[in-house]
Amino acid sequence: MAKEVKVLGKWPSPFVMRARIALHLKSVDYEFIEESMQPKSELLLKSNPVHKKIPVLLHHEKPICESLIIVQYVDEAFSTGSSILPSNPYDRAIQRFWAAYLDDKWFPAFQGVSRAPNEEAKAKGLEQVREGLSLLEDAFDKCSNGKPFFGGDKIGYLDIAFGSYLGWVRVSEKMNNIELISKDKTPKLHAWAERFSANDAVKDYMPETEKLMGFAKMLMAKYQAAAST
């Protein structure tokens, strides 16, 4: 019998990871459909005609797009497990603020580092990334209130939003031989990152650093080839 929930995605994508973690937290059974993206499948183009991107969640064939919208949908549509978003409106606003900061400012800056045309631009990019991490270290302090996650005792919305980027952060650290989330500069994030990655709802979806690095190198080669033509 066809599963009522399907996820269209690809293993390296942090955005797809968000959907999978949310579904795991809610103990929802689903079919994962690996998208090749080249070419994009009929199902993807039909389900997300506006952006043509993954992840797409299909619930009884009805599509939900955009990773954070999917996470909120999963939180609201499935009553099993604990809440992903806090119940207090102010705390919700704070988590939404930082998730938006990550997606709109921090991650583009992070991506900019690998695409930097020279060492100077790269150094500038890294500075921005580190500044952002310092802000997030503070945010962790305020949100967690002494507890293990941004969401408190359990993984929540902001943990998912930020934690899904950790695989790529590790790749960048390894490839550039640097530390981004370090024990001395961002100790709380460093400890949180380990806890998050080891969590049951996360560990099966966190890509292995070596495998992701191979994928990253392939992407970079493609990007450089396109940029030089």
Next chain:
Amino acid sequence: MTNDHQHFIPFPSKTETELRVIKMGEEVILLDFWSSPFGMRVRIALAEKGIDYEEREENLNNKSSLLLKMNPIHKQIPVLIHKGRPICESMIIVQYIDEVWQNKVSLMPSDPYDKAIARFWADYIDKKIYSIGKLVWVSEGEVQEAAKKELVECFKLLEKELGDKHFFGGQNLNIVDVALIPFYTWFYALETCGNFSIVEECPHLVGWAKRCMDKQTVSNSLPDQYKIYTHLLELRNQHLAHLKG
């Protein structure tokens, strides 16, 4: 699932005096700028909920220490300050308002799927309309032409989503209406700078906009289109002078 929203008080069980006292302790301040479409969204949401608030106009060339303290990350308006705590980013503020003041009209549908669809389109508007619209009124030549085309496509897609509904939210405004309607104040500027007619390209969208403007909560929250045109024209001239100079 219980609601533990701290300030949700079932309307019939409190006397008017008690409600007034509660209202007084819940001071709401909005740091704003008259021409900001993002500020307009918050004004509309507050008006829809009938919330009393203090509006403080910021000088964006000389930002107040309050703004810098309340929004140190982005240093931008709008910022809603509720009981001394800041909430930033217009659509986050709108959702916050909707979630705190629940005893009034709802700006979000109740069904999770419908919520996801509303959030999707509010997000789409956020990703596209400001940046593409700005290119239409700030630039010229090929850049402007390309932006115009893209903007019309975006508007047409939104028209399709609207269908024959009164508002995106049905009979009442929802977050999609609130996200989009401030850009109606740009229409005169877009048409004049871009030399095209929005009503010709997207008559249904203009029909929707006029229905929104028939609501006092919207018309009282938006500045006049001509005033906006003068303001944007000034920004356009500064930008073009800067490019050439």
